[in-house]
Amino acid sequence: MTKPIAGFSKLTKEEKINWIATHYTHDPKDTIRILESYWNQDTSLQKLHDEFIENTISNLYMPMGIAPNFLINDQLYAIPMVIEESSVVAAASKAAKFWLKKGGFKTKIIGTEKVGQVHFIFNGEFEKLEQFFNKTKPKLIADAFSLTTSMSKRGGGIVNIVLRDKTSRLDNYYQLHCTFETQDAMGANFINSCLEQFANSFKSEALQYDAFNAKEKEIEVVMSILSNYVPNCLAYAEVSCPVDALTISLEISPKAFAEKIVRAVDIAKIEPYRAVTHNKGIMNGIDAVVLATGNDFRAVEAGVHAYASRNGSYSSLTHAEIIDGIFKFYIEIPLALGTVGGLTKLHPLVKLNLEILQNPSAKELMQIMAVAGLAQNFAALSSLVTTGIQKGHMKMHLMNILNQYGATEQEKVTVIEHFKTHTVTHSGVVNELDSIRKK
Ligand code: NDP
Numbered sequence: 443m444t445k446p447i448a449g450f451s452k453l454t455k456e457e458k459i460n461w462i463a464t465h466y467t468h469d470p471k472d473t474i475r476i477l478e479s480y481w482n483q484d485t486s487l488q489k490l491h492d493e494f495i496e497n498t499i500s501n502l503y504m505p506m507g508i509a510p511n512f513l514i515n516d517q518l519y520a521i522p523m524v525i526e527e528s529s530v531v532a533a534a535s536k537a538a539k540f541w542l543k544k545g546g547f548k549t550k551i552i553g554t555e556k557v558g559q560v561h562f563i564f565n566g567e568f569e570k571l572e573q574f575f576n577k578t579k580p581k582l583i584a585d586a587f588s589l590t591t592s593m594s595k596r597g598g599g600i601v602n603i604v605l606r607d608k609t610s611r612l613d614n615y616y617q618l619h620c621t622f623e624t625q626d627a628m629g630a631n632f633i634n635s636c637l638e639q640f641a642n643s644f645k646s647e648a649l650q651y652d653a654f655n656a657k658e659k660e661i662e663v664v665m666s667i668l669s670n671y672v673p674n675c676l677a678y679a680e681v682s683c684p685v686d687a688l689t690i691s692l693e694i695s696p697k698a699f700a701e702k703i704v705r706a707v708d709i710a711k712i713e714p715y716r717a718v719t720h721n722k723g724i725m726n727g728i729d730a731v732v733l734a735t736g737n738d739f740r741a742v743e744a745g746v747h748a749y750a751s752r753n754g755s756y757s758s759l760t761h762a763e764i765i766d767g768i769f770k771f772y773i774e775i776p777l778a779l780g781t782v783g784g785l786t787k788l789h790p791l792v793k794l795n796l797e798i799l800q801n802p803s804a805k806e807l808m809q810i811m812a813v814a815g816l817a818q819n820f821a822a823l824s825s826l827v828t829t830g831i832q833k834g835h836m837k838m839h840l841m842n843i844l845n846q847y848g849a850t851e852q853e854k855v856t857v858i859e860h861f862k863t864h865t866v867t868h869s870g871v872v873n874e875l876d877s878i879r880k881k
Contacts (some may be wrong), residue, residue, distance in 0.1 A: 477499055478500070490788070494785070506523070507523050507525075510535060511539050513541070513546025514546060514810060515547070519800070525730040534821065540820075541681045547817075550678050551676070551805045555601060555621050556624050556633060558669060559669060561617055561666070564662075566654065566655070570654065575618075578643070582644060589632070593623075593632060600636060601623055604619045604621075606619045626780060628783060637666035637667065638666050671776075675776050677805075677809050679809060679812035682768055686767070694828055702827035704763060707762040712755075724760065725743065728814055728815040734791075735781070737784070742779070746777075749775070773815055779808055779811065780804055837861070840866050857874050
């Protein structure tokens with residue numbers, strides 16, 4: 443069995459690779475070859491990537507595609523998407539083209555509030571704590587002045603600090619529930635720095651507060667951290683058109699199609715098993731743009747799914763309705779994004795993708811991403827309620843299977859031609875490839 447290693451982080455990159463290759467892989471020479479083959483030839487670019495995280499040994503890159511023809515508030519966008527799953531970019535492009543001729547997507551920002559909390563334990567009377575908090579609140583804000591000066595100049599900063607009594611859920615547990623405006627930054631570092639300052643000031647002020655007894659003076663700060671639950675940092679996007687204009691194929695009438703979409707969304711609203719997959723489809727679009735723009739996909743995912751459960755049961759993030767002959771399909775989604783900070787100005791491709799998106803503000807990027815999610819969901823639902831999802835999906839998957847089995851260009855052409863009239867299955871593709879090779 444491999445022994446634990448001490449000081450791995452102190453090894454050189456080559457030493458790290460040798461260690462992992464010899465201890466954990468069956469062919470160390472080949473492991474080293476694979477890892478090195480994904481290094482960037484430009485050594486300064488590779489160094490930049492090496493320094494994004496710790497113990498870097500190689501790069502795992504993903505395809506970056508473009509979904510063009512997104513008309514958003516009368517402006518045309520080509521949206522960069524980074525994703526490993528086939529069909530996503532094609533579906534987004536198809537939905538964009540469909541709505542292009544119908545006025546495109548309309549979007550707005552509902553809110554941009556970010557949240558952070560200081561979680562603490564207080565052994566004493568709530569009324570005394572409340573009095574102390576009300577007296578100390580201006581000092582908390584004043585002590586964070588050096589952290590907030592430049593954010594305030596941009597129109598952001600601390601919005602409010604509220605004391606929350608959580609003792610009904612956990613003995614002696616209280617919070618400073620803090621709200622922020624972080625403009626074009628996602629805000630994690632800014633918020634966490636402010637929270638740690640609040641915590642320090644709060645603790646030291648308590649020690650000097652005469653009305654507290656000895657036990658009350660000893661406020662125990664458990665942690666100070668932003669929340670990725672941002673129900674008031676919301677983007678809204680919609681598409682709408684007369685039901686009669688919803689011609690998707692000759693096999694289904696526009697009216698039947700519209701009604702099926704509404705029913706499919708209604709099911710996702712009340713059935714969590716369906717809602718999770720429904721929302722996963724939305725996140726296919728959103729995550730791809732989150733990655734392309736160097737944003738934090740874990741933060742976005744966590745916040746989105748918490749929002750989908752906000753009423754006590756996991757539910758659809760999109761909504762569909764038909765009112766007076768007009769079909770409307772819309773989304774309201776929490777997105778804490780940055781167009782500055784994090785990787786946004788560091789990764790050359792992220793920088794380029796933001797340029798392709800016309801260097802959006804964080805608010806504009808939130809709206810673009812909401813559109814990407816809505817478009818993706820429209821495309822998925824369109825397939826689901828008509829032909830089923832597998833027809834298109836397996837066609838796209840065909841190329842992955844061919845590449846997996848090392849098909850030559852000529853073999854690809856022959857197999858693709860064959861499956862124009864046959865159903866794509868994994869074994870079917872492998873058999874067809876085998877029979878060509880035997881010939
Ligand atoms: P950064 O700290 O990298 O950058 C944000 C800073 O950029 C701001 O605080 C501000 O600093 C400056 N800035 C310059 N121009 C603007 C502008 N127009 N609007 C707003 N700020 C501007 O990033 P974030 O604080 O946004 O943090 C994001 C990173 O934190 C991500 O990489 C994320 O992965 C990571 N993270 C996430 C956590 C989570 O989600 N739970 C936890 C910890 C980290 P100044 O005012 O001083 O100029």
